[in-house]
Amino acid sequence: MDNTNLLVGLDIGTTSVKAVVADSGKVIGAVAIPNKGMRHGNIVDIDETASAIGRALKEIAKKTNAPIYSVVTGIPVGMLQLETASDLINVSDSGQEVGNNDVRRVLRAAIKSAVKNEREPISFLPSRFLIDGKTEVDDPRKMIAHSLAVQGILLTAPASQLHNIKKAIERAGYQNNFFIPTPLAIASVALDESERTFGSIILDLGGGVTTATVIHDGQIKYANIDFEGGSDISNDISVVLSTSKKDAEQIKLDYGYADPSLASAKDKFAVNSVGSDGQQMVDEVYLSKVINARIMQIVERIGKGLAKHDALKLPGGIVITGGSSLLQGIDSIVANSLNVKTQIYQPDQIGMRNPVYSAAFGIVNYAYKMSDIDFLVISAIYSKNTQKQTTTVVQEKTKISKRPSTVSETKAKEEYNGHELLKREKTSHSKHKNNNQNKNKGVKNFFKKFFD
Numbered sequence: 001m002d003n004t005n006l007l008v009g010l011d012i013g014t015t016s017v018k019a020v021v022a023d024s025g026k027v028i029g030a031v032a033i034p035n036k037g038m039r040h041g042n043i044v045d046i047d048e049t050a051s052a053i054g055r056a057l058k059e060i061a062k063k064t065n066a067p068i069y070s071v072v073t074g075i076p077v078g079m080l081q082l083e084t085a086s087d088l089i090n091v092s093d094s095g096q097e098v099g100n101n102d103v104r105r106v107l108r109a110a111i112k113s114a115v116k117n118e119r120e121p122i123s124f125l126p127s128r129f130l131i132d133g134k135t136e137v138d139d140p141r142k143m144i145a146h147s148l149a150v151q152g153i154l155l156t157a158p159a160s161q162l163h164n165i166k167k168a169i170e171r172a173g174y175q176n177n178f179f180i181p182t183p184l185a186i187a188s189v190a191l192d193e194s195e196r197t198f199g200s201i202i203l204d205l206g207g208g209v210t211t212a213t214v215i216h217d218g219q220i221k222y223a224n225i226d227f228e229g230g231s232d233i234s235n236d237i238s239v240v241l242s243t244s245k246k247d248a249e250q251i252k253l254d255y256g257y258a259d260p261s262l263a264s265a266k267d268k269f270a271v272n273s274v275g276s277d278g279q280q281m282v283d284e285v286y287l288s289k290v291i292n293a294r295i296m297q298i299v300e301r302i303g304k305g306l307a308k309h310d311a312l313k314l315p316g317g318i319v320i321t322g323g324s325s326l327l328q329g330i331d332s333i334v335a336n337s338l339n340v341k342t343q344i345y346q347p348d349q350i351g352m353r354n355p356v357y358s359a360a361f362g363i364v365n366y367a368y369k370m371s372d373i374d375f376l377v378i379s380a381i382y383s384k385n386t387q388k389q390t391t392t393v394v395q396e397k398t399k400i401s402k403r404p405s406t407v408s409e410t411k412a413k414e415e416y417n418g419h420e421l422l423k424r425e426k427t428s429h430s431k432h433k434n435n436n437q438n439k440n441k442g443v444k445n446f447f448k449k450f451f452d
Contacts, residue, residue: 007368009074042161043161043165085113116156123179123180262329
């Protein structure tokens with residue numbers, strides 16, 4: 001198999017590294033490998049994290065019988081900061097047709113103007129282009145212009161944390177091509193168009209971090225982060241039952257319920273107690289009460305932030321994903337605690353019907369749905385030879401995909417975990433069904449050239 005046609009989505013989590021590989025948008029493999037190099041969403045040991053990444057990508061290469069050299073990696077919401085960005089360039093004093101290089105130049109100018117110290121750009125979401133300061137368009141290419149301006153939202157992440165992620169991938173022997181905001185990636189698969197438009201909450205119950213991200217009009221509007229997750233639940237079980245963390249994790253998966261009312265006091269299981277030669281018998285209700293106590297604390301803290309921003313009133317309700325969503329009854333616990341409709345999302349593709357793959361699957365899906373302008377943005381941020389690559393890519397595409405019109409941006413900002421999160425409008429990436437074949441062909445050509 002020609003690896004240049006493959007796209008690998010990498011989700012580096014606190015407790016595991018997940019990788020999903022797709023060929024022309026079709027998922028052909030997925031793996032999850034334990035990770036000991038992170039704590040609460042941050043890399044604390046680059047070598048350990050690199051080892052987990054290497055094992056994940058080697059295993060998926062073996063599964064798909066295809067060599068893997070490069071990946072696209074998700075950046076969690078806790079690292080993201082959003083800023084307004086805009087700039088203007090001269091196209092020609094006499095007026096000439098706008099080309100790919102002109103778009104790339106104005107994008108780079110806008111990105112450069114908004115990047116703050118000690119942060120690096122992750123993605124840029126153009127809301128509109130302006131021809132000669134007055135004509136608003138979605139895609140300015142092939143239009144005659146004297147000047148070209150762009151306005152949009154820039155997503156950045158801390159340079160130090162990005163360095164650690166990139167270094168871990170490099171030490172594993174691979175290359176990261178670009179980053180994708182994880183919450184937008186998950187939203188592309190976990191929410192339908194109406195849920196993304198009218199408003200929903202993605203509750204990601206990760207191993208080391210729990211995040212609640214509000215998606216409205218296709219945007220990240222607010223995020224609340226709690227630095228506790230599934231590993232803290234396992235640690236509680238370990239302490240209360242005096243058993244190893246490894247056994248506690250397995251006990252949680254085999255016998256645990258988020259809702260104690262679903263458990264049975266008659267159903268008991270043996271536990272290997274540390275410092276004891278024998279085993280103790282524990283019933284499911286007792287175990288589930290231990291689990292429930294930690295979950296209720298997390299949900300309560302998350303809920304306060306959501307209520308403060310009126311997010312619990314959004315019509316889409318809460319969509320739960322992440323590894324801890326496997327605990328039975330978690331949806332009813334969240335629904336009853338926060339008085340909001342709740343559902344659980346997990347990919348339905350064969351081989352990854354598990355919520356732990358939601359982010360990695362979303363990364364692949366989001367990347368394959370990017371438009372020509374998105375490609376130019378990626379090229380402007382990450383590519384060292386952007387002009388030649390993007391020109392060739394767009395020439396090869398059989399259809400130019402444009403962003404739909406957007407409403408004007410608002411300048412109001414709201415608190416976002418210590419950062420200012422700008423309210424913004426991002427356009428839909430949906431395409432007509434009769435364009436899908438050409439779109440996938442263009443995407444394949446892009447990744448083939450971009451990854452080389």
